[in-house]
Amino acid sequence: MHQIDELITLFERTFFATYNTRLVRGDVEPIYLPADDECNFHRIVFAHGFYASALHEIAHWLVAGQRRRQLEDYGYWYCPDGRDKAQQHEFENVEVHPQAIEWALCLAAGFTFNVSADNLGGEQTCRFSFQKRVYDKLLTLIEQGFNERTEQLLQALAQHYGQAYPLRREQLQWQPPKELDYAV
Template identity: 45%
Template sequence: MTERIVTVFDQCFAAPDGLNTRLRGGFEEPYYRPADQGLGFHQIEFTRDYPASALHEAAHWCVAGAERRLLADYGYWYAPDGRSVAQQQEFERVEVKPQALEWIFARACGMRFRVSADNLDAGLGPSERFKGAIWQQVQQYCTQGINPRATLFARSLAVVFECADPLQPSAYRLEDLV
């Protein structure tokens, strides 16, 4: 499954005359490397061969604007596992859009989506407020549209994985979020 996700992404975005971006697995930690870091292309690195990590990191790339895509790891703030309650609230605030896109991408692949609080050491799971915000963002993406990169990737995944159009709001239920 992961190889197919990578193939779809690269078919959509790897062309040098396009966005010149590749999706690659096998890493201990996710990271984004802009082309100026010696590769000659932009590289999205995801954890090991986990399909959810591939989709999540692709979602971050889809959320990042043109200027952010020129910065290592998009210039985003990140505090590692073991965050305080306040840090966890900030994490949830900035993760709504990427996790909403990840849910759409997961649906396009026929995969189950799991909300990530990414804070196992502190024992803080995703809050109900966070889950609600992700669901609301998915509804907004489905009804108002998402950017062309996210749309292309979601619909291309759905074709390859033979899944229904992932941009139908009725396909997403708040009670499905775990």
């Protein structure tokens, strides 16, 4: 049901003419590459043809402003897998907004969302606490609205996959466990 070629085509139809940006399969780590002397368009490179990876990388692009979209990987700090607890908290702070957007994209596409702490070889934090923060951000975005590019893609995905649009709070299936302490 969720074919990566469909997502690539949908993204291109929605954004290429206006933003000169393409969604590209990669063989290694995901990265955003702005147009340069070797390639005349911007590339959102996602990992190994995975649909979930593509949605995650698109979410980062949707969050990035015009200036950041001129920088490799949007000019963001990134510390690879193996982060200590403090680094992991900093990583999660940066990831809350893009993962909330990713969750919205998943809802619009009828695709299952999984929060990603992305630190398999490092110190773990409370996954439910992080997911609760992403959930809360998504609720805020649903209530206050998404930016124009995000709205464009949400509408295109919902139309393509026959999902309800605009997104509503009631579409969220996740309920945070009540017994956990969510202190960050």
